[in-house]
Amino acid sequence: xxxxxxxxxxxxxxxxxxxxxxxxxxxxxxxxxxxxxxxxxxxxxxxxxxxxxxxxxxxxxxxxxxxxxxxxxxxxxxxxxxxxxxxxxxxxxxxxxxxxxxxxxxxxxxxxxxxxxxxxxxxxxxxxxxxxxxxxxxxxxxxxxxxxxxxxxxxxxxxxxxxxxxxxxxxxxxxxxxxxxxxxxxxxxxxxxxxxxxxxxxxxxxxxxxxxxxxxxxxxxxxxxxxxxxxxxxxxxxxxxxxxxxxxxxxxxxxxxxxxxxxxxxxxxxxxxxxxxxxxxxxxxxxxxxxxxxxxxxxxxxxxxxxxxxxx
Amino acid sequence: xxxxxxxxxxxxxxxxxxxxxxxxxxxxxxxxxxxxxxxxxxxxxxxxxxxxxxxxxxxxxxxxxxxxxxxxxxxxxxxxxxxxxxxxxxxxxxxxxxxxxxxxxxxxxxxxxxxxxxxxxxxxxxxxxxxxxxxxxxxxxxxxxxxxxxxxxxxxxxxxxxxxxxxxxxxxxxxxxxxxxxxxxxxxxxxxxxxxxxxxxxxxxxxxxxxxxxxxxxxxxxxxxxxxxxxxxxxxxxxxxxxxxxxxxxxxxxxxx
Numbered sequence: 001x002x003x004x005x006x007x008x009x010x011x012x013x014x015x016x017x018x019x020x021x022x023x024x025x026x027x028x029x030x031x032x033x034x035x036x037x038x039x040x041x042x043x044x045x046x047x048x049x050x051x052x053x054x055x056x057x058x059x060x061x062x063x064x065x066x067x068x069x070x071x072x073x074x075x076x077x078x079x080x081x082x083x084x085x086x087x088x089x090x091x092x093x094x095x096x097x098x099x100x101x102x103x104x105x106x107x108x109x110x111x112x113x114x115x116x117x118x119x120x121x122x123x124x125x126x127x128x129x130x131x132x133x134x135x136x137x138x139x140x141x142x143x144x145x146x147x148x149x150x151x152x153x154x155x156x157x158x159x160x161x162x163x164x165x166x167x168x169x170x171x172x173x174x175x176x177x178x179x180x181x182x183x184x185x186x187x188x189x190x191x192x193x194x195x196x197x198x199x200x201x202x203x204x205x206x207x208x209x210x211x212x213x214x215x216x217x218x219x220x221x222x223x224x225x226x227x228x229x230x231x232x233x234x235x236x237x238x239x240x241x242x243x244x245x246x247x248x249x250x251x252x253x254x255x256x257x258x259x260x261x262x263x264x265x266x267x268x269x270x271x272x273x274x275x276x277x278x279x280x281x282x283x284x285x286x287x288x289x290x291x292x293x294x295x296x297x298x299x300x301x302x303x304x305x306x307x308x309x310x311x312x
Numbered sequence: 313x314x315x316x317x318x319x320x321x322x323x324x325x326x327x328x329x330x331x332x333x334x335x336x337x338x339x340x341x342x343x344x345x346x347x348x349x350x351x352x353x354x355x356x357x358x359x360x361x362x363x364x365x366x367x368x369x370x371x372x373x374x375x376x377x378x379x380x381x382x383x384x385x386x387x388x389x390x391x392x393x394x395x396x397x398x399x400x401x402x403x404x405x406x407x408x409x410x411x412x413x414x415x416x417x418x419x420x421x422x423x424x425x426x427x428x429x430x431x432x433x434x435x436x437x438x439x440x441x442x443x444x445x446x447x448x449x450x451x452x453x454x455x456x457x458x459x460x461x462x463x464x465x466x467x468x469x470x471x472x473x474x475x476x477x478x479x480x481x482x483x484x485x486x487x488x489x490x491x492x493x494x495x496x497x498x499x500x501x502x503x504x505x506x507x508x509x510x511x512x513x514x515x516x517x518x519x520x521x522x523x524x525x526x527x528x529x530x531x532x533x534x535x536x537x538x539x540x541x542x543x544x545x546x547x548x549x550x551x552x553x554x555x556x557x558x559x560x561x562x563x564x565x566x567x568x569x
Contacts, residue, residue, distance in 0.1 A: 019569070058409055059569060078412040086410040092403035096326045105325065108318045109411035157411075 007034050009161055009192050010055055014064035017050045024050040026216035027064060032161075032194060037187050039203045039210030040196040041298075043306050046213040048196040049089060052165050055194065056086050069160055082110060085154030085162040089169065091146045093138045099149055100125065100134040103156055110157040117156070124152040128182060144175025151182065162186065164195045168202060180205050200299040214306040224298050231304050232296040233258050235274035239267045239281070240289040249286075256280050263308075270296070315413060319421020320428065337389075338433055342382040343440070349501065350374045364503060366536060375446045376528040377500035379437040380459055383430045384520050387463030388491055390426045391470035392483045399475065405567055415564045419556065422471065423464060430463035431456065438531075447531045454530040461548045462523025468555030475562035499524045522547045 010032040017025040025047040032038040040048040053059035055068055057077040066073055068080045094102050100121055107117030125131045128148035133141065141149065147167065154162060167183070168176040183206055187193060197203055203210055204224045212220040212227070220227055228234075237257070241249070249267075253260050256277050257269035271277045274293030281288065327334075354370030365373040398404040405418055434456045441447055447455075473486065497507065498520035504512045515521050522544035529537030 056410060058406075078414060081410065082412045084410070088406065088410070090403070092407040094322070094404055094407070095402050097322075101325065105318075105322050106407070106411065108321060109315075109408055109413050111315060111318075111412070153407075 008032070009034050009036075009069055010038075010194070011067045012051075012055075012065065015051070015054065015061065015066050016063035017047070017054060017059065018062045023216050025054070028211075028213075028216075028218045030211055030218065030221070032192065034160075034192055035190050037193040037195065037206050037208045039207035040194070040213055041198065041200070041203055041210055041302060042196075042213035043198065046306070047216040048213055049165055051213070052163055052194065052196055056084060056163050057081050058086075082157065083160045085157065085159035087147075087150050087154045087162070087164040087167055089165040091150050093146060093149060093153070095138050097138065098134070099130055099136055099138060099141070102138060102149060103153055106153050107156045112157065120156055120158075124155055127155075127185075128152045129178075142175070144171050144178065147171060147175070147179060148182070151179070155186075159191075161192045161194065164193065166196055166198070168197075168199065176202075200297055200302055204298050212302060212305050219305050220301070227301045228296050228298060231301040233270040234272045234296060235270075236294055236296050236300060237269040237271060237274040237277045238292040238294065239269065240265065240291075241267070242287060242289055245287050252284065252286055253281075268300075270300070316417040316420035317424065318413070319408070319418055320424040323422075323425040324428070338382070338386055339436065339440075342378050342437070346371075346375060346378050346440075350378075364506070366503075366532075366534060368532060368534075371444060372446050372532065373528075374501065375441045375444060376455065376531040377524050379434060379441065379455065379531075380462055380523045380527040381495050381498070381500045381520065382437060383433050383459040383463045384466050384523065385491065385495065386433055387426050387430055387467040388470050388487075390429055391422075391467045392474055392486075393480060395422065395471055395474045396477060396480060396483075399563075399566060400478075409567060415567055416560055418567075419471065419560050419563055423467060423556070426467045427460050427464055430460040434459040441531065448533040451533050452531045455527045458523065458526035458530060458545075461545075461552065462519060462527070465519040465523070465548045465552040465555065468552050468559050472555060472559035472562050475559065475566045494518055494520045499528075519548055519551045 008031050010030075012031070013029050014027045015025060015029070016023070016027050028047075028051065030038075040051060042048050050059065054061050054066060054073065057068070057073045057080050061073060069083050071080050073080055094105065097105055103121040103124060104114070104117045107120065108114075112120070121134075122131075125134055128151060130145060130149055130152070133145065138146065138149070151164075151167070154164075164183070168179050171179065180202070183193065183195075187206070193206070195202070195206060207224060209223050210221070210227070211218045220231065222230065246267075249262075253267065253269065257271040259270040261268040261270070269277050278291050278293060281291070350371035354374070357365075357370050408418060409415070438447065438452065438455060470486075473482070477483070497511070497515050498504070498518055499515065500520070504515045504521065507515060525537050526541060526544045526548075528534060529541065
């Protein structure tokens with residue numbers, strides 16, 4: 001907690017959200033500093049979106065303390081919202097308006113004068129590469145274009161804080177990379193971003209710092225690098241064995257890695273040096289079908305912290 | 313308050329492109345009723361005397377009733393599918409609530425918009441009635457605010473209903489069992505005194521009955537219709553006020569979770 005109060009844009013202590021008997025967010029603590037890209041990672045139903053909605057002042061806080069841009073969402077929601085840009089999980093563009101009208105009308109909700117709104121709409125359409133489609137209706141746009149327009153719309157009030165809830169879910173790789181590149185540019189310009197995602201590559205690309213949520217609680221916090229160091233090893237050796245070898249493996253991999261994880265189709269060896277572990281396997285004359293040495297990723301951390309069982 | 317007008321502006325922006333299409337539904341059907349029943353059926357009735365209609369030709373009796381009922385129907389329609397669409401299909405309200413707008417602004421904005429729709433329909437209709445020579449005197453102008461109030465009284469209550477619906481099945485139920493009977497039995501086509509007493513009381517409890525009384529009274533400058541005008545006006549104002557408070561509460565419950 002080295003940040004001074006003026007640098008802290010979002011401050012949460014014991015933040016809790018309950019729906020009847022169900023606790024969606026259970027007493028979480030976190031701080032987001034100005035200029036930071038802060039991520040919420042977690043499986044579906046972990047409480048990410050509920051947390052985001054409380055920050056965005058669209059969902060009342062059940063319990064705990066939350067300040068956003070130095071203000072209290074319970075009493076100053078409209079003032080806070082005037083300084084936020086929100087990109088929701090599912091697009092909610094105005095399908096009855098054109099691309100440009102979506103931006104200009106949204107500006108009016110913020111009471112932005114029309115001539116300012118027009119200028120900003122021009123700049124933003126340029127920024128998200130939609131200038132050519134300005135006069136088109138929204139419906140025929142591709143998923144990636146709609147996302148970009150939603151991001152442009154979230155920037156119309158020049159927000160101090162941009163909240164993105166799963167910004168690239170459902171997009172093809174090209175569209176995702178274009179979006180990341182735009183978000184990265186926003187970051188470079190000094191914008192503060194809060195992002196939820198369940199894509200680990202997205203979190204590694206964009207987030208300076210992140211928390212991992214599971215079952216309504218925060219289970220880890222740090223930069224992507226720190227989390228990998230703390231919860232994983234530098235490298236992972238992925239091995240596939242012929243069936244008859246796999247069934248007789250008991251204990252034969254012992255001592256080769258810091259941690260061994262046996263999955264139905266393969267075995268993961270978490271180690272600082274994957275190549276050396278592989279040499280040791282060969283030395284022990286264990287027959288393998290294939291071997292892959294890779295760097296540990298946030299995904300390894302994520303799966304370790306939140307488990308491999310399917311959340312639906 | 314001024315920020316609520318942004319919602320009105322948004323709807324006007326859309327209306328600028330769609331108003332031609334709405335002409336047919338807003339005016340054609342009621343005009344068909346007016347001519348078919350007012351002139352066709354009316355000529356049949358006049359042969360038997362018009363004392364029951366207060367001495368007016370059937371066309372003259374019917375015209376103001378159709379005006380009030382048409383305004384009601386448009387106000388009700390605007391409060392159903394479009395509102396539900398903005399709640400759950402297109403989720404416009406979710407987008408608006410991410411800005412400084414709050415639920416009360418959305419409601420006020422929609423009511424302003426529906427008030428505007430009622431205004432245009434009432435004005436055009438009054439013009440048509442004038443072509444038929446129906447209005448008697450300048451008091452007829454007051455039929456416009458009376459019709460708007462009637463529309464808004466329905467609108468607030470129907471928005472409250474829409475805020476509770478998870479799909480549009482409830483709307484067809486509502487049109488079939490509430491709106492259409494009201495259209496027929498609230499004094500639009502015949503005086504409710506012709507109905508059995510319990511039905512007459514039921515009719516008198518609906519906002520359309522009071523709206524029709526005010527609109528008919530002002531357009532025809534008809535003293536008997538206007539005798540109880542403070543009651544009619546008061547009823548509509550209270551119905552609207554209660555409806556708006558309930559609509560706000562139910563919209564909040566639906567939109568802010």
